[in-house]
Amino acid sequence: DQQVKQNSPSLSVQEGRISILNCDYTNSMFDYFLWYKKYPAEGPTFLISISSIKDKNEDGRFTVFLNKSAKHLSLHIVPSQPGDSAVYFCAASGSGGSNYKLTFGKGTLLTVNP
Amino acid sequence: GAVVSQHPSWVICKSGTSVKIECRSLDFQATTMFWYRQFPKQSLMLMATSNEGSKATYEQGVEKDKFLINHASLTLSTLTVTSAHPEDSSFYICSAGRLAGGADTQYFGPGTRLTVL
Numbered sequence: 001d002q003q004v005k006q007n008s009p010s011l012s013v014q015e016g017r018i019s020i021l022n023c024d025y026t027n028s029m030f031d032y033f034l035w036y037k038k039y040p041a042e043g044p045t046f047l048i049s050i051s052s053i054k055d056k057n058e059d060g061r062f063t064v065f066l067n068k069s070a071k072h073l074s075l076h077i078v079p080s081q082p083g084d085s086a087v088y089f090c091a092a093s094g095s096g097g098s099n100y101k102l103t104f105g106k107g108t109l110l111t112v113n114p
Numbered sequence: 115g116a117v118v119s120q121h122p123s124w125v126i127c128k129s130g131t132s133v134k135i136e137c138r139s140l141d142f143q144a145t146t147m148f149w150y151r152q153f154p155k156q157s158l159m160l161m162a163t164s165n166e167g168s169k170a171t172y173e174q175g176v177e178k179d180k181f182l183i184n185h186a187s188l189t190l191s192t193l194t195v196t197s198a199h200p201e202d203s204s205f206y207i208c209s210a211g212r213l214a215g216g217a218d219t220q221y222f223g224p225g226t227r228l229t230v231l
Contacts, residue, residue, distance in 0.1 A: 043222035
């Protein structure tokens with residue numbers, strides 16, 4: 001049972017345009033969501049996160065939107081740059097003290113074309 | 115801040131030998147560290163949660179006698195793959211949990227590529 005789903009395995013965008021990466025979840029106990037960027041043969045790099053008490057969090061070119069009722073979140077990258085080309089993983093965590101355990105989606109390969 | 119290192123970055127070993135991978139949080143203390151495994155073109159699979167000073171919690175299907183985890187200090191966790199076999203060849207990644215902005219965030223190491231011949 002896949003609790004975090006990234007239904008688009010890949011996305012191709014032109015440089016300068018907006019990239020929108022989507023993620024859906026099924027577990028209503030999740031209350032903290034993160035996006036990671038990963039290059040081949042490297043560990044994931046933390047990008048941005050959002051708590052369930054918010055519906056938007058912005059950090060530079062990256063904005064994450066959370067729609068709790070739809071159990072959906074998205075990552076917007078504006079403007080997209082060729083260096084953004086990587087696999088993006090959505091991850092979710094449940095509430096409770098030291099419960100850091102993350103559930104990951106399968107990732108979306110973003111390609112930003114010059 | 116929030117830098118996590120792994121050593122070695124890659125290792126090749128013979129079947130039947132044991133391999134130890136170290137994970138260190140360089141600029142923060144991590145009560146909890148995690149070990150993941152990634153197969154080609156697949157997502158990260160959590161293997162176990164490592165808590166400093168206590169036994170690791172393994173995910174279903176992960177053999178605890180094969181993948182020994184030790185979390186000896188707040189900055190170091192080790193994963194030992196015992197009696198490695200070719201099917202253990204994979205990319206192993208650790209992460210360390212850190213409270214950031216009021217919530218827990220995992221910061222990942224660069225990964226270790228294990229190849230068992």
